[in-house]
Amino acid sequence: MYWLQKFKGTMNVRRLFKRTKQKVTFFILLTISGLLFLCTILAPEFSSGPSVDISCHFVSNHSLPMLRENDSLPIRSIFFIEPSCVSNLTSRQSCAIESAANSNPNWQINVIFSGMSFQTADNLTQFKKSKNIKFWKINIEEFSKETPFEEFVTSGILKRCHWGVERTLDVLKYLMLRKWGGIYIDFDMIVARPLGTLARNWATRENEEEIADGIIGFSKDKIGKSVAESAMRNIQSNLKNYNFCKSHRLQIMNGVLQGMCSTPDAKFMSSATCNGFEVYGSHFFYPILKESARDFFKPGEIRNHNAYTYYLGGRDTKVYKAKKSSPLNKLAKKYCPKTYVLYSNDFGF
Incomplete structure (x- = not known):
């Protein structure tokens, strides 16, 4: 047993x-x-996304005047922001700046670089006689101090994120509009009309379903500051939800307006439904939809002569060269003639 x-x-x-x-x-x-x-x-x-280098954001050697948080800028300010480490302006960027200055002679055009630093002025000759264009350098770590973005800027997330250029642009765009008010414009636009007649606070539809982030105007009043702060919270929310670097575009204004308007449908957003914040139709700023932006580079005529701006399609048309008889060449001759002459046969890249 x-x-x-x-x-x-x-x-x-x-x-x-x-x-x-x-x-x-x-x-x-x-x-x-x-x-x-x-x-x-x-x-x-x-x-996610292409590998990029933004190490130049943190280099102190530069040849441009530094834009600091305590500087004062005119109420009528237009902002272009270049967050990458490229060393020269493209013909599209140059045309955007020149066309904005020509169409808005009473506005200060602020061209701001968080990374690029010009060692020579050779590629700025077309702007030498333009009194309303100012070139600036900005340090994102310094500029974000004592703001909701300070912690994650200093944490180094932007350096590790493969969409770090795009996220740097988002951060600077809304910090500047919150600080100074004014109008932000993408470099991939040609400005054809004065913008001073527009509402104090506004955005535009890119198409029937989306609100564009490529051109927006905020004033320093209660509405403008509230929308800018909502945009900043939207960026922080994307960071917390791990969406911060999953796409080159966060569709920030879409999220902001869906939260503040009485309708979530972009087609019906307006000052009446968005508490005084105006939303313009796409035909005013995106007369040719992004899907058809290649038409700018082919032989043809200009569509919609009443548009305030013409969007050239961004990264989707980056490799296209404009034909001599294309709408893009015709727009450039009219709204940025110095740039058109300077870049000659290479215009459009």
């Missing part, structure tokens, strides 16, 4: 060991699965 009891005891120990081994194995597998899941969720935050 003793040997039988001993055998049973041995079997119990083996069963206990087997159950314990199964539990440990299950726990290890569960842990590994959890880590893989977290990697899947968090990895896009810092790996």
Whole structure:
């Protein structure tokens, strides 16, 4: 009987060991699965999109005057922001600046670089006689101090994010509009009409379903500051939800207006439905939809001569060269003639 009891005891120990081994194995597998899941969720935050270099943002050597938080700018200010580390202006960027200055001679055109620093003025010759254009350098770490963006700017997220250029632009855009008010314009636009007749606070539809982030105007009044602060909160929310670097565009104004307007449908957003914040139709600023932007570069005529701006399609048309008889060439000859002459056969890149 003793040997039988001993055998049973041995079997119990083996069963206990087997159950314990199964539990440990299950726990290890569960842990590994959890880590893989977290990697899947968090990895896009810092790996999606093209690899870019924004190390120049943190270099102190520069040849432009520094724009600081305590500087004063005119109420009528237009902002262009270049957040990348490129060393020269493209023909499109130059045309955007020149056309904005020509169409709005009573506004100060602020061209702000968070990374690029001109060592020579060779590629600025077309602006030498333009009294309303100012070129600035800005340090994002210094400019974001004592703002809601200070912590994550200093944390180095922008350096690790593969969409760091785009997120730098978002941060600076709304910090500047919150601080000074004015109008922000993408570099990929040609400005054809004065913007001073527009509402104090406004955005525009890019199409029937989306609000554009490429051109917006905020004043320093209660509405303008409220919308700018909502945009800043939207950026922070994207960071917390791990959406910060998953796409080159966050559609910030879409989210802001859906939260403040009485309708979530962009087609029906207006000052009447958005508490005094105006939303213009796409035909005023995006007369050719992004999907058809290649038409700017093909032989043809200009569509909609009453538009305030013409959007050239951004990264989707980056490699296209404008034909001589294209709408883009015709717009450039009229609204940025110096740039058109300067870049000659390379205009459009």
